[in-house]
Structures are given as C-alpha cells and as structure tokens.
Amino acid sequence: MTSLEAAPAALARSEARTARSERLRLLVRSRTVIIGLIVIALWIFCAVFPGLVTPHDPVFDNQFTPNLSPTWGHLFGTDTNGRDILSRVLAGSRNVLLIAPAATLIGTVLGTILGLITGFFRGVVDDAAGRVIDAVMSLPLIITAILIVTAIGKSGTWVVVLIIGLIFSPVVSRTVRAAVLTEGELDYVQAARLRGERAPYIMFSEILPNVMSPVVVEFTVRLGYAIFTVASLTFIGFGVAPPSPDWAAQINQYWTLIDPYWWMTLFPALAIASLVVAVNLVADGVREVYER
Amino acid sequence: MPRFLLKRLGLALVTLFLLSVIVFAVSSVLPGNVGRAVLGPFATQESVDALNEQLGANRSLLAQYTEWAGGLLHGDLGTSLSKQVPAWDLLGPALSNSFKLAAVAFMICVPVSILGGIVAGLRYGRLTDKGITIAGLSFAAMPEFVSGIFLILAFAIWLHWLPVTAQWEEGAGPLTQVKYLLLPAMTLTLVLFGYIARITRAGMIEALDSDYARTAYLKGLPSSVVIRKHVLRNALLPTIAVVAVQVGYLVGGLVVVEVLFNYQGIGSLIYEAARQKDLPLLTAGVLVVGITYLLVTLIADILYAVLNPRIRLGGLE
Numbered sequence: 001m002t003s004l005e006a007a008p009a010a011l012a013r014s015e016a017r018t019a020r021s022e023r024l025r026l027l028v029r030s031r032t033v034i035i036g037l038i039v040i041a042l043w044i045f046c047a048v049f050p051g052l053v054t055p056h057d058p059v060f061d062n063q064f065t066p067n068l069s070p071t072w073g074h075l076f077g078t079d080t081n082g083r084d085i086l087s088r089v090l091a092g093s094r095n096v097l098l099i100a101p102a103a104t105l106i107g108t109v110l111g112t113i114l115g116l117i118t119g120f121f122r123g124v125v126d127d128a129a130g131r132v133i134d135a136v137m138s139l140p141l142i143i144t145a146i147l148i149v150t151a152i153g154k155s156g157t158w159v160v161v162l163i164i165g166l167i168f169s170p171v172v173s174r175t176v177r178a179a180v181l182t183e184g185e186l187d188y189v190q191a192a193r194l195r196g197e198r199a200p201y202i203m204f205s206e207i208l209p210n211v212m213s214p215v216v217v218e219f220t221v222r223l224g225y226a227i228f229t230v231a232s233l234t235f236i237g238f239g240v241a242p243p244s245p246d247w248a249a250q251i252n253q254y255w256t257l258i259d260p261y262w263w264m265t266l267f268p269a270l271a272i273a274s275l276v277v278a279v280n281l282v283a284d285g286v287r288e289v290y291e292r
Numbered sequence: 293m294p295r296f297l298l299k300r301l302g303l304a305l306v307t308l309f310l311l312s313v314i315v316f317a318v319s320s321v322l323p324g325n326v327g328r329a330v331l332g333p334f335a336t337q338e339s340v341d342a343l344n345e346q347l348g349a350n351r352s353l354l355a356q357y358t359e360w361a362g363g364l365l366h367g368d369l370g371t372s373l374s375k376q377v378p379a380w381d382l383l384g385p386a387l388s389n390s391f392k393l394a395a396v397a398f399m400i401c402v403p404v405s406i407l408g409g410i411v412a413g414l415r416y417g418r419l420t421d422k423g424i425t426i427a428g429l430s431f432a433a434m435p436e437f438v439s440g441i442f443l444i445l446a447f448a449i450w451l452h453w454l455p456v457t458a459q460w461e462e463g464a465g466p467l468t469q470v471k472y473l474l475l476p477a478m479t480l481t482l483v484l485f486g487y488i489a490r491i492t493r494a495g496m497i498e499a500l501d502s503d504y505a506r507t508a509y510l511k512g513l514p515s516s517v518v519i520r521k522h523v524l525r526n527a528l529l530p531t532i533a534v535v536a537v538q539v540g541y542l543v544g545g546l547v548v549v550e551v552l553f554n555y556q557g558i559g560s561l562i563y564e565a566a567r568q569k570d571l572p573l574l575t576a577g578v579l580v581v582g583i584t585y586l587l588v589t590l591i592a593d594i595l596y597a598v599l600n601p602r603i604r605l606g607g608l609e
Contacts, residue, residue, distance in 0.1 A: 032426065131303075131306055131307060131310055132310055132314075134303075134307045134310070135307050135308075135310035135311040135313075135314055135582075136314060138307060138311055138582045138585045138586050138589075139311070139315075139578065139581065139582050139585070140541065140543060140545070140547070140581065140585075142545075142547050142548065143547060143562060143578055143581055144318075144578075146547070146562065146563070146566045146574075147315070147318055147319065147566070147574060147575075147578050148318055148322065149566070150566040150569060150571065150574055151318050151319050151322040151323050151329065151571070152322050152323065152329075153323060153329045153569075224433050228433065228434075228435050231435045231437075231438070232435045232436070232437065232548050235435070235437045235548065236547065236548060236551055236563060237567075238566070248435075248437075251437065251438075251441065255437075255441065255552070258441070258444060258445070258449065258456075259448075259449050259456065262445055262449060265441055265445075266441070266445060269437075269438045269441045269442065272434075272435065272438050273430075273434055273438050273439075273442075276433040276434055276435070276438075277429075277430040277433055277434070279433070280429055280430065280432075280433035281426075281429070281430075284429055
C-alpha cells in the first residue's frame with residue numbers, strides 16, 4: 001500500500017527533475033550562453049587566483065617606467081605609478097565579483113519575501129506596499145545610492161552591498177508578486193487554505209517552489225544590473241575605494257588623462273564591458289529557457 | 293476616461309507624498325546627527341550645534357518634515373549650504389541644461405531604436421535580428437561611463453570629429469551646442485537602444501503573428517499596407533509605455549554621463565552636492581528628479597490611454 005501512495009509524489013519529483021535537466025540542456029545548447037559562461041568563468045578564476053594569472057605585481061608602485069604605451073613587454077602599457085596595467089586588469093575583478101552577487105542575493109531574497117507577502121495577502125497590505133514601492137522606484141538607483149551614502153557619511157563593501165540589495169528588493173517583489181497572484185487562483189493553494197494551513201506555510205512551502213522560475217530569471221537579470229550599479233558608483237567615487245586594483249576605480253583615477261594616456265582607461269573599460277555583456281548573455285538565455 | 297484620469301492623478305499625488313517622506317527620512321534620520329554628518333568628525337561641538345540650530349535639525353522630526361514639506365508647497369526647496377543661495381536657483385538652470393541633453397538624446401535614440409526594433413521584428417530569427425538583439429542587449433548592459441569612454445576614444449581622441457567634453461564656450465550658437473551634446477547623447481542612446489528596440493521587436497512579432505495580420509494578408513493586401521496599417525499601429529503601442537519609463541531612466545543615467553562629460557546638469561549638480569555634503573541641496577535635487585520622473589510617467593500614461601482605444605472608450609480601467 002505504501003508504495004502505491006508514494007507513487008504520485010515520486011512521479012511529480014521525477015517530472016520536476018526532467019524539466020530541470022531539459023532546461024539545462026536547452027541552456028547549454030545556446031552558443032551565446034556558452035560564450036557568456038566561459039567569460040564569467042575566466043574572470044572568476046582571475047578573482048580567486050590573481051597570483052597565477054598576473055605577469056607582474058598589480059599593487060606595488062614604481063616597478064617600471066611610468067606612462068608606457070602598450071608594447072610587447074607590457075601589452076596594456078603601464079600607469080602613472082609605474083605598474084603593469086595588464087596585471088592590474090587581470091587582478092581587478094575581485095571586488096565587483098564579490099559585491100554584485102552578494103547584493104543580488106540580498107535583493108532577490110528580500111524581494112521574494114516581499115512579493116510573496118503582498119501577492120498572497122493582497123488587499124490593504126498589497127496596496128500600501130505598492131505605493132511605497134512606486135515612490136522608491138521613482139528615484140533612479142544611482143541617485144538613491146548617492147543620497148544614502150552621503151546621509152550615512154561613509155561607504156564600503158558592505159554598505160554598497162546593502163544599499164543595492166535594498167533598492168533591488170522592490171523591483172524583484174513586483175515580478176514575484178505577479179507570479180504569486182496567478183498561483184493564488186490555483187486549486188492547490190485553495191486546497192491548502194481549506195485544509196486550514198497557516199499563511200507562512202502556504203507561502204513558503206506551497207507557493208514558493210512554484211514561482212522559482214521567475215525568481216531565478218530575476219536573479220540573473222539583477223546580477224547584470226548589480227555589476228552596472230557597483231561599477232557606476234565606484235566610477236563616480238561613491239562606491240568602494242580599495243587598495244587592491246578595481247576596474248571602475250582605475251577608470252575613476254585615469255579617465256581625466258584619457259588624452260593622451262588612453263590605454264590606462266581603455267583596458268579596464270573593456271574588462272568591465274566583457275563581464276557585463278557575458279552576464280547579460282547568460283541572463284538572456286536563462287530567461288528564454290524559463291519563459292518558454 | 294475622466295475616471296481613469298482622476299484615478300491616475302490621485303495615485304500620482306499619493307506617490308509624491310510618499311516620495312517626499314522617504315527622501316526626508318533618508319536625509320534627516322539616517323545621519324543621526326545632521327550637523328556632525330555635514331561637518332565631519334573633526335569639527336567642534338559648538339559649530340555642529342550651530343549648524344543644527346541653523347538647519348533646524350534639533351527639533352522633532354515631525355516639526356522638521358512639516359516645515360520642509362510646507363516650504364515645498366510654496367516652491368521653497370531649501371537653501372544650499374555650500375553656495376548659500378536658494379536651492380532652486382541652482383536646480384532650475386541645471387534642470388533646463390539636463391532637459392536640453394535629454395532632448396538631443398531622445399531625438400537620436402527614439403527613431404533609431406524603433407527602426408532597429410522594426411527591422412529586427414521583420415527579420416525575426418535571421419542574422420540581422422540576432423545582430424540587433426545582441427548588440428542592443430550588450431550596450432544596454434554596459435554602464436554609461438564604459439560606453440561613453442569607447443565613444444570618446446573613437447570620435448574625440450582618434451577621429452577628432454567631436455569635442456571630448458560637453459562644455460561649450462559662452463555664447464555658442466544652438467548648432468555648436470548640439471555638436472557638444474552629440475557624444476553624451478550618443479552614450480545615452482546606446483544604453484536605451486536595447487530596451488526600446490527589444491519591446492518594438494516583440495510588438496512587431498506579436499502583431500505579425502496575429503489573426504488580423506493573417507486576415508489582411510489573406511484578403512490580398514500588399515505586405516507594405518499590412519505592415520503600415522495593421523502591424524505597426526499595434527506594435528508601437530507598448531513601445532510608448534517603455535519609452536516613457538526610459539525618460540525616467542534618462543534622468544538617472546544623466547548623473548554618470550554628466551560627470552563623465554563635465555556637463556552642468558542636474559546629475560552633476562547632485563553629484564557635486566553629495567561630494568560637498570551639501571545635504572539640503574542634495575535632498576532638493578533628489579526630490580526634483582523624483583518629481584520629474586512622476587510627471588513624465590503621468591503624461592506618458594495619459595498619452596497611452598488616449599492612443600489606446602480600449603482605455604479611451606472606457607472598456608478597461
């Protein structure tokens with residue numbers, strides 16, 4: 001008897017597994033997704049093992065003649081402090097690869113919780129939250145971030161992570177809420193209500209697993225925006241000002257010298273471009289696969 | 293239609309009120325001690341107290357908000373700490389400069405993006421479509437300062453076609469001004485192109501696939517007429533909504549672009565205010581940006597309703 005009762009659940013589980021492997025198969029079949037994944041993997045490798053990839057030390061000043069334009073000895077040239085720019089670019093992915101995923105994770109988790117609550121309870125809770133979210137979203141991300149950093153009077157890795165996470169949460173909540181609203185109409189939610197299940201149980205154990213698709217899509221898309229925002233904040237000097245090399249910080253330092261020292265700005269800019277484009281190619285592939 | 297308008301206007305007012313509360317809360321509550329936050333850790337206690345007295349920051353938050361919001365209703369946005377002039381005297385000219393840049397950006401961006409979207413939609417699934425989609429996606433993802441640097445390098449430093457900054461000399465004619473604004477406007481265009489082209493493309497594909505398009509083809513209309521009269525009209529409707537949201541983005545993207553090109557608009561004013569810890573000016577600037585966004589989206593919603601017969605004739609709320 002027990003095996004018969006367990007059968008439907010096992011069937012549902014194996015169906016879910018088939019769906020997941022099917023999505024994965026579609027994902028790796030896309031050429032743009034593969035290119036994106038390779039670029040991201042390369043930058044992650046550089047961030048984890050900077051010592052293995054940099055030809056010279058990326059931090060110490062006056063190792064070489066300053067302001068050398070690109071040559072065979074220094075493919076990307078040297079900067080005003082006499083450091084090898086290739087080494088600095090290869091070592092510069094660390095901050096952004098730490099901050100952006102952390103901020104996105106916080107934003108996605110908070111946003112999912114908020115979306116579940118507003119979509120599940122609807123009514124007054126939803127209306128009130130909706131208005132506040134409207135008000136927050138009427139300010140551009142960068143401007144809100146500048147205001148908060150100035151108001152608390154300091155910036156730093158975790159300040160930036162928290163700010164971006166907090167500002168992302170309303171955007172994520174909108175998407176999750178829309179998905180929860182459609183789920184709420186379905187029989188299994190009604191059944192759970194009739195069984196007398198408590199609201200948190202229905203939200204997190206019944207609805208959440210069924211709205212994971214939009215949550216995953218939202219995470220990948222937000223990750224691209226997070227890199228965009230971290231880099232922009234660092235460029236205008238409101239992000240992290242690390243002692244370690246950072247692409248946007250390098251550009252912040254050297255872009256006023258762009259004529260004639262173009263190589264000090266161009267190569268970090270290309271590095272940022274490669275990372276954001278790679279993340280967005282993957283995000284686009286993920287969205288296509290999940291929304292079909 | 294009137295009901296729709298009233299409802300939309302009411303919502304905008306509620307959002308505006310909440311926006312003012314949020315901006316006030318961030319700039320007055322977060323610092324803990326406003327005077328200390330402005331003057332820094334090394335200022336004497338007396339000067340901190342004096343500044344708090346001057347700003348009225350030593351009173352209850354409710355009293356502070358009421359006075360601030362009351363001032364706003366009379367058009368008083370507060371006084372800049374660093375320049376000691378009414379904030380609006382600085383924000384007004386900066387805002388009009390930003391509008392100038394935004395207008396040039398829009399005049400380039402909207403036609404180019406819509407055209408790109410239409411071409412991609414008509415060539416759905418082919419190489420042209422993929423090229424436009426991936427290029428749009430890539431530039432939309434790139435921070436403005438990155439694409440801006442590529443444009444500066446290409447057009448200003450290597451080709452010498454356009455100036456490096458957007459700072460023209462006093463008394464320059466409108467054409468010269470446009471020339472100085474081209475690079476920043478192109479930077480904004482690159483970011484916006486992807487969004488607008490994408491939504492136009494989606495609208496095109498949906499409209500091309502619709503029953504009414506098939507009927508039009510089957511009753512023997514030439515495809516140019518089908519596309520012009522049936523497909524485009526329906527495909528461009530969602531584009532309007534997206535364009536409006538992007539105007540709002542434009543105001544935010546301006547911070548980075550204006551700093552990069554050294555242009556005296558609202559974005560660089562907010563940036564300067566933040567760097568000098570001029571909280572009153574910063575708060576006023578942020579609020580002005582929020583209000584601009586709300587106004588633009590309000591106008592766009594109304595425009596959308598006027599153009600969409602389903603809302604205009606009162607079928608949908």
